[in-house]
Amino acid sequence: MKSRIQNASFISKLMPASEAAALIQPGMTVGMSGFTGSGYPKAVPLELARLIEDAHARGERFVIRVLTGASTAPELDGALAKVGGIDFRLPYQSDPELRARINRGEIEYMDIHLGQVAQYAWFGFLGNIDMAVIEVAGILPDGRLIPSTSVGNNKTWLDLASQVILEVNSNQPAGLDGMHDIYYGTALPPERKPIPLVAPGDRIGDPYLRVDPAKVLAVVETDAPDRLGRFAAPDEISARIAGHLVEFFRHEIAHGRLRPELLPLQSGVGNIANAVLSGLRDGGFEGLSAFTEVIQDGMLDLIRTDTLRVASATALSLSPEGVDEFQRNIDHYRSRIVLRPQEISNHAELVRRLGCLAINGMVEADIYGNVNSTHVAGTSIINGIGGSGDFARNGFLSCFVTPSIAKNGAISCIVPLASHVDHTEHDVTVIVTEQGLADLRGLSPKQRARAIIARCAHPNYRPLLEDYFERACRESVGKHTPHLLDEALSWHRRFVESGRMR
Incomplete structure (x- = not known):
């Protein structure tokens, strides 16, 4: 992992997933990485689910609001839904346990166009984002982050969240470095300017995500694959x-x-x-x-x-x-x-x-x-x-x-x-x-x-x-x-x- 975490400040914040999960408090709004089963945090949500289950066993109320890029995986949506830990969820989901609880009226769910989520967050429509839990493929010496197999709303969660937990997943291929294009030129109305992209392959941003090191409370090491489905051959x-x-x-x-x-x-x-x-x-x-x-x-x-x-x-x-x-x-x-x-x-x-x-x-x-x-x-x-x-x-x-x-x-x-x-x-x-x-x-x-x-x-x-x-x-x-x-x-x-x- 030393080759994946190259910044001394972030190395000093390494801790087990259980300790990082304990930083998430009841009632928080948490922006998590993940889009269609890729790039989601693998360890912290599972530990958080255990903490929530223990709290409920003691008769304490413990729920959070969960914002993502799109659907995640059983280790995130499924685990938190199963223990009754989600109070509100957006913008897209596919987990059977989560879906069942939404349709039983146990979880409030907001369906929204994926292209609108980030601007809703920037407009303040979703309230304050207390914590971001983001998977990355690595951390560079200057503190910039190599994104994982999905980008989703990670840029927005890192920018707006008051506190940040990073999962550095060594299972993600190092060759992802350089595949991303993170554009930081968006602005709120009326300061918006045209986005300078005129062809699908245009690169208009940076290969890396940015985060204020002072906001990062924990860095967690993981080594786990994305949980992705197998598609049937076309019938x-x-x-x-x-x-x-x-x-x-x-x-x-x-x-x-x-x-x-x-x-x-x-x-x-x-x-x-x-x-x-x-x-x-x-x-x-x-x-x-x-x-x-x-x-x-x-x-x-x-x-x-x-x-x-x-x-x-x-x-x-x-x-x-x-x-x-x-x-x-x-x-x-x-x-x-x-x-x-x-x-x-x-x-x-x-x-x-x-x-x-x-x-x-x-x-x-x-x-x-x-x-x-x-x-x-x-x-x-x-x-x-x-x-x-x-x-x-x-x-x-x-x-x-x-x-x-x-x-x-x-x-x-x-x-x-x-x-x-x-x-x-x-x-x-x-x-x-x-x-x-x-x-x-x-x-x-x-x-x-x-x-x-x-x-x-x-x-x-x-x-x-x-x-x-x-x-x-x-x-x-x-x-x-x-x-x-x-x-x-x-x-x-x-x-x-x-x-x-x-």
Whole structure:
């Protein structure tokens, strides 16, 4: 660890994770590192969970407010949720224990666009940040910090927190040094200036994070890998969705609306996103770029094969096999990957300036193109909106993808009315299922409905949607966006009552 901690002042603050965790007091607001399962603190949250459990056993109340970049891992979100240690959480989560407690009303949860979290903190909307717990890959002699496998909101937490705990993880590859670009030029209104980034690979900041040494109370040594999931190979449905989207891009190139190298790609996490990326590689696309949130296996493969010349993101989200490939060829990837704070990776102005092609998953879409990305039956949160809204509203194209049915056909992902709306019809340009692709640009609500039903709905549900739409056109009070208000959410009510929408 001496090679990882090169500053004498920080070496003097080394202590066990248990002692560092004891510095976190009940009621604190704690900003923690971590984004989609990478770069989160591995030791202090576990020790904090033990302290909280002991306090509760003594009848003492001990909860904290937890702010992160996005989802973390069981050692953080899961451990603290299990012992009842989280009072409030934002902005994105994926831990089953945490999700269950949120949906039981035991934890207050704020779902927010990832690109807005840092500015909310700087505006004072989230209150004071008492402590930051941040994983880094190393500390330089001058006290600057080598970021880990995610940047997320770490810059903001380090700047705003009153006190700081650092975890230095020797398991993170030393080759991360130089892969990051931390921009310190943001300001509060009305002092803001344009961010000088005009291409995904531009470097506009420093490779390192900064922290006031006086705020650092503890440095903890760790040697633990990120806990990342293994993605399944693309199945037939994912491949068909990818095929429709790749064919659409070819159509746009043929009509002069896209260049052969496309525009910068933004891709959400998951098997469908990986399938789309594989489809681009297999389709012979070259010279691509990405301006996105996370780099997962599919994008890593495009970089490895030189299909993707540069990728900008805020975090890695790789399978164990992807981690092995990344570490074996880290010098190559360091020349192609730029990891930034999420206030830059998800910045609305930059997304619009670069003209990103946004590809994100969804829970359901209604016949008019409103998209639900976050809730089951309108009431139970799944993970959160993440960064999909940052890209959907501001991208050159906003594509949402999903299988047409779920749970072996018990659920239709195309419904009369979305039970919860994260992305309105005004921000959605393309909807894709394995059945087909609906291009919604330039269409009125009724034209959109006909396109979505005909091209995206599953055959088992298409006649029901056609019947609903035809009767709504005849019987609805208003004819611009026809609905039967007594029936619009009946599919969801039937699902809640019987487990099936039909």
